[in-house]
Amino acid sequence: MDRGREGIGDLYHQETKYQREAMPRGGLDWAHQPSPYKEVGDALKQFPIHPPEQKGGISLWEAIAKRRSIREFSGQPITFSELSQLIWATQGITSKAWGFEFRASPSAGALYPIETYLVVNQVKEIPFGLYHYNVKEAQIVLLKEGHFGSEICQAGLGQEMIAEASCVFVWTAMVQRSKWKYRERAFRYIYMDVGHIGQTLYLAATAMNLGCCTVGAFFDEEVDRVIGVDGKNEFSVYLGAVGRVR
Numbered sequence: 001m002d003r004g005r006e007g008i009g010d011l012y013h014q015e016t017k018y019q020r021e022a023m024p025r026g027g028l029d030w031a032h033q034p035s036p037y038k039e040v041g042d043a044l045k046q047f048p049i050h051p052p053e054q055k056g057g058i059s060l061w062e063a064i065a066k067r068r069s070i071r072e073f074s075g076q077p078i079t080f081s082e083l084s085q086l087i088w089a090t091q092g093i094t095s096k097a098w099g100f101e102f103r104a105s106p107s108a109g110a111l112y113p114i115e116t117y118l119v120v121n122q123v124k125e126i127p128f129g130l131y132h133y134n135v136k137e138a139q140i141v142l143l144k145e146g147h148f149g150s151e152i153c154q155a156g157l158g159q160e161m162i163a164e165a166s167c168v169f170v171w172t173a174m175v176q177r178s179k180w181k182y183r184e185r186a187f188r189y190i191y192m193d194v195g196h197i198g199q200t201l202y203l204a205a206t207a208m209n210l211g212c213c214t215v216g217a218f219f220d221e222e223v224d225r226v227i228g229v230d231g232k233n234e235f236s237v238y239l240g241a242v243g244r245v246r
């Protein structure tokens with residue numbers, strides 16, 4: 001193969017292939033495993049998410065058949081119960097076993113590198129603002145009160161649905177959680193993990209008759225700035241806009 005013509009993506013893919021004769025060696029450094037939970041210290045206010053509905057709704061098959069990317073929202077707010085259900089469906093803890101707290105969406109090695117931030121444009125019962133989801137405590141934590149819809153829309157290449165959505169999920173990766181085990185291969189798994197979360201958001205939104213569109217096209221550093229992450233240890237990987245269908 002002509003290596004000189006390869007881009008960084010090609011090289012990354014080649015260099016991070018598992019090969020029988022060159023598998024990574026050495027055990028895991030259990031003493032330094034990063035925690036899968038981020039706790040934000042300077043919270044203004046916390047809102048425990050509502051207990052999830054685990055029965056009823058449309059069937060999984062109907063949700064798969066009906067799911068579409070929806071980019072036109074009515075401007076009517078969603079409720080905090082609906083938002084709670086979406087958060088639980090994507091990142092809620094659904095079982096505890098063998099010292100792990102397993103979540104609704106799968107994760108390579110159960111390392112859970114993805115964090116959830118929410119830009120709330122209009123959700124009944126909670127103020128506008130930027131929130132972080134505290135997975136362990138099952139609550140959203142208000143980081144900054146105010147209207148960030150326009151900023152996150154600009155950071156998302158000006159895609160208007162981002163400003164018109166009731167809420168925008170912003171998923172970041174805390175890369176060290178995954179690199180601790182998978183080294184450079186971790187980036188592959190991070191993108192797979194967040195893809196699962198995105199699909200779960202789509203299906204859950206569809207089951208609740210809400211519109212959803214995931215977004216991969218954004219100015220990375222601008223999104224990082226809006227949510228207040230450093231872009232290196234933790235960086236934005238994917239967005240999901242949710243609202244009532246127009």
Ligand SMILES: Cc1cc2nc3c(=O)[nH]c(=O)nc-3n(C[C@H](O)[C@H](O)[C@H](O)COP(=O)(O)O)c2cc1C
Nearest residue numbers: 067068069070071159198213214215216217218238
């Ligand atoms: C990784 C990824 C990134 C995407 N980014 C955007 C985006 O930036 N803007 C957008 O309008 N749609 C985006 N989409 C939605 C796709 O355009 C959409 O899934 C595709 O057109 C198929 O339509 P469907 O989802 O209705 O089946 C993205 C979807 C995926 C999976």
